Amino acid sequence: MSEPFKKLNGDELIQINKNRVEVTFKKGETIIKQGALAGHIAYIKKGLVKVCREHSNEELVLALESRGKLLGLHALYNQNVYNYSVYACEDISVCLHDINSIQSFIKTNCDFNSEILRHLSDEILFSHERMESLTLKQLHGRFADILLCLSLRIYKRKSFKIPLSKKDLAGITSMSQESLSRVVKDFIKDKIIEYKGNHITIFDYEKVRHLSRVG
Incomplete structure (x- = not known):
């Protein structure tokens, strides 16, 4: 279980489990599409994915992510639009959480909200390191x-x-x-x-x- 979900109480866990679905993706399939309206936050249960920014026919790989990673969190604060794409690097298993449920817990559970913000902060710091690697090294x-x-x-x-x-x-x-x-x-x-x-x-x-x- 990802750290933010450990901050939910029993009733909240019951609610979020009612609004999630487990999906498998084949290698090369799209999990999240840049520019699409966001309906879910994706939790990687198994497998490797790549996170990309896309422009025309070019892509910039922002990160490789695996089991335990929450993806699409930025859409919670960005008009419910994904600002990157995520592709399966192998056959993977993903848990999709309804974005409306996540947003409701952000408003009512301070500990949950703090964990979500910490994850977003970690993503920003990692992105800075990634850009340093690609442009300065x-x-x-x-x-x-x-x-x-x-x-x-x-x-x-x-x-x-x-x-x-x-x-x-x-x-x-x-x-x-x-x-x-x-x-x-x-x-x-x-x-x-x-x-x-x-x-x-x-x-x-x-x-x-x-x-x-x-x-």
Whole structure:
């Protein structure tokens, strides 16, 4: 259960459970569409998603998110319109909560409201870090950042299999596939990581952290 929902009392939990639905999405399917009227707040129960801002045929990946993340919270204060899209990176399970129920608890439950605002604040801080990575860091620093994100935020281990192609990783790190391949080769040559298929193992966290810091 996400932290905000732990602040609800028994009656509120009964009400919110009456106004939610569990849905599965296939890899590549749209969970939230930028610009659409928001009817739900999405809670990721299982799987990996990417959060994107879209313009014409281009997309900027804002974040990768997994189990336990609430998505679409900004719509609670933004005229009920989603300002980003969310796509499934693999087959996932999502719990959709009715936005009207969430808004009613925000007005009547101060602890719940505080937790929602804390989540939004965390999103803003993460977005700042993400923009710093994409605009101020060199290629090796960007790849180090995504390694730390996958290892520490998403999978919480040093060895993991990701449902992302190298094309996906290139897009997330805002570099060409050729540049990504060169960077990956450097990390492998320096014995920082092992990368086979979609399986990554981090051997040297200190070097990854150093490259992330120096950019």
